[in-house]
Amino acid sequence: TQLLEQSPQFLSIQEGENLTVYCNSSSVFSSLQWYRQEPGEGPVLLVTVVTGGEVKKLKRLTFQFGDARKDSSLHITAAQPGDTGLYLCAGPPNFNKFYFGSGTKLNVKP
Amino acid sequence: NAGVMQNPRHLVRRRGQEARLRCSPMKGHSHVYWYRQLPEEGLKFMVYLQKENIIDESGMPKERFSAEFPKEGPSILRIQQVVRGDSAAYFCASSQREADTQYFGPGTRLTVL
Numbered sequence: 001t002q003l004l005e006q007s008p009q010f011l012s013i014q015e016g017e018n019l020t021v022y023c024n025s026s027s028v029f030s031s032l033q034w035y036r037q038e039p040g041e042g043p044v045l046l047v048t049v050v051t052g053g054e055v056k057k058l059k060r061l062t063f064q065f066g067d068a069r070k071d072s073s074l075h076i077t078a079a080q081p082g083d084t085g086l087y088l089c090a091g092p093p094n095f096n097k098f099y100f101g102s103g104t105k106l107n108v109k110p
Numbered sequence: 111n112a113g114v115m116q117n118p119r120h121l122v123r124r125r126g127q128e129a130r131l132r133c134s135p136m137k138g139h140s141h142v143y144w145y146r147q148l149p150e151e152g153l154k155f156m157v158y159l160q161k162e163n164i165i166d167e168s169g170m171p172k173e174r175f176s177a178e179f180p181k182e183g184p185s186i187l188r189i190q191q192v193v194r195g196d197s198a199a200y201f202c203a204s205s206q207r208e209a210d211t212q213y214f215g216p217g218t219r220l221t222v223l
Contacts, residue, residue, distance in 0.1 A: 030209070031211075033211055035214075040219075041217070042114075042116075042201050042214035042215050042216045042217045043153070043201070043214045044214070045211060045212075045213060045214075048211050088152060088153065090212070092209035097155070097158060097166055097209060098143065098209060098212060099155075100145075100152055100155070101152065102151070102152040103152045
């Protein structure tokens with residue numbers, strides 16, 4: 001059983017569509033990070049959310065941390081082919097070691 | 111400000127040989143983590159080290175695998191007597207403090223023939 005469950009596992013959409021991916025846990029996290037990994041590369045940090053209810057925007061990407069700090073979502077507006085990649089959420093529950101979700105593989109078709 | 115560096119980027123070994131993977135953390139980071147990733151899968155935690163100490167090796171196979179982070183120099187992940195099942199991408203990450211945000215290197219892709 002994964003400590004962090006991500007959904008959906010796979011997502012294939014057309015350029016210009018909106019999408020939301022989710023990261024859920026039964027544990028409380030002191031912070032959550034979102035990473036994007038492109039084929040052949042290491043994960044690149046997109047954002048860190050720390051406060052329950054926090055919303056952070058990064059251009060067309062909106063990240064939200066749940067009020068109870070057990071879940072997070074990533075919303076992409078008007079997706080572009082350059083958004084294609086594996087999206088990973090990760091974090092330390094209760095200040096212990098880091099855990100990674102299994103990821104959402106996004107494919108944006110032109 | 112250099113990020114996490116890993117070398118080699120690609121490594122080919124025959125069954126039974128040894129593989130040595132190196133990781134230099136970001137400047138100012140003293141916490142290093144190693145992960146393994148199989149194709150189409152997420153990251154699997156292997157080991158967490160601080161300078162000269164192994165803090166958590168719960169994700170590392172008990173045999174053939176070892177890791178170190180000496181006082182001077184890079185962290186090394188060593189795989190002895192490699193088998194085909196060891197073929198994977200191995201990523202190193204570093205952080206400034208324990209359970210802090212981790213920053214990743216570009217990975218080493220190990221292929222065992």
